[in-house]
Amino acid sequence: MVWRAGRPQAKWLRSIIGLAGKLSLSVARDELCAAAAEFDKLRRRRNDLLRGQPASTDDGAQQLIRGHFLQVETIDEAAVAFRECNNRLVALWSLL
Numbered sequence: 001m002v003w004r005a006g007r008p009q010a011k012w013l014r015s016i017i018g019l020a021g022k023l024s025l026s027v028a029r030d031e032l033c034a035a036a037a038e039f040d041k042l043r044r045r046r047n048d049l050l051r052g053q054p055a056s057t058d059d060g061a062q063q064l065i066r067g068h069f070l071q072v073e074t075i076d077e078a079a080v081a082f083r084e085c086n087n088r089l090v091a092l093w094s095l096l
Contacts, residue, residue: 028092035088042085045078 052064064070 031088032092035085035092038085039089042078042082046082049075049078 048066049064049070052066052070054062055065055069057063057069064075
């Protein structure tokens with residue numbers, strides 16, 4: 001995992017990883033590290049979606065494009081993945 005200084009999400013993830021080391025339960029610690037890694041992956045996916053540009057398809061419909069057309073299903077799947085990851089992190093946070 002690559003951390004970039006000066007980015008709020010990266011700082012937050014570093015603090016989560018630091019707190020994970022203080023957990024006595026290795027299963028919870030491993031789960032927290034996995035959830036933080038998933039959040040980092042989703043953060044990049046979010047950035048890709050947010051940087052999508054509006055474009056017209058061949059039939060005149062409007063869609064976002066970022067190297068390829070972004071389907072509504074892709075955006076919906078990202079939203080579900082974010083919600084699930086957030087729920088995991090909130091549940092694990094309660095163990096700290």
